[in-house]
Amino acid sequence: MPRNPRNQIYPANEDLPAARGGGPLVRLWRARTELLLAAVLGLAGTLLVRAAGDGHLLPLALTAGAISVPAATRAGRGWIAAHYWCVVSRHRLQRVCLETTMHTRAGRIPLILWITPTATGEKALILTRAGISAEEFEAYSEEIAAACWARSASVYRHRARAQFVVVEVVRRDETPGAAGPGLDRLFGRRAWVPLRPDLKEPPDLRRPREPALIG
Structure with missing residues (x-):
């Protein structure tokens, strides 16, 4: 019996090796x-x-x-808490990949290249393995949110390099000053495509708005 039948990418009767931690x-x-x-x-x-x-x-x-x-200091405690949750989310994302079908037939899971705090949680840059795509992360977004003890999880795919995926974990209301450097420094502001039609670009990847003209 598949663990998650609605997102099962392998045949139910196929004898696959168990996912391994590496x-x-x-x-x-x-x-x-x-x-x-x-x-x-x-x-x-x-x-x-x-x-x-x-x-x-x-x-x-x-x-x-x-x-x-x-x-x-409040800022110091906030910095410590934000980076603590980055470590927690990284390990929980790896656990989701091991417990679901987000691993290869050989049992290898995607690589979390970088995870950084945001104003509402954490954002992870992931390099997928062969046979895994951003759409599969989107299919398991509810499992990701539950595993990370968060409110929700959003998935974004790189516009030109489909092997790169951003998973945004939202666990709280916006906290000023908690955001990290952002992933726009790596690939540009307009590089990420949301997997859900009701989403836009991640907040810290959007272009700044032009000031309104008066008069």
Whole structure:
């Protein structure tokens, strides 16, 4: 029995191999953010312990200030929360691909090249595998939203390079100052085509409006 019959792209009677999470290098790449953070914290902790053992208190004071100042400000807490949800959404998107048919017959899932905060959630740039298209991501948009604990998910395909897909996760009302650099720097403002007819270009990929003339 297919897990999701309405979007099943493989024959129901075909004996497909189970989707796999990838080899050791792939798993390390997917956990790069957590590994890098753990390495930085471990190195900083080692240096602080050595400094404290030598009687140098200035590094301890500088570290305490560097941690407490961002945590005490609204902008700092917002930046931390926005990037935390980027990590969560990246892993949840990978899980959706593993649990649905958004993987190849060999069990390989699409690559999440980049994920960045937006004013309403997160936006991921994805490189699809052979046999997977943007239309399949759109078919599973409800599963993506549920997996990411979000309100909704929108899918956009690159106008000239169909292997590139943008998945926009919307989890809250617009939050000023939470948006990242945007994907328009990679491919241009008019490069993305929405998969749903009721959508337009993503908000941060639209051209700025011309000022109205008075008089």
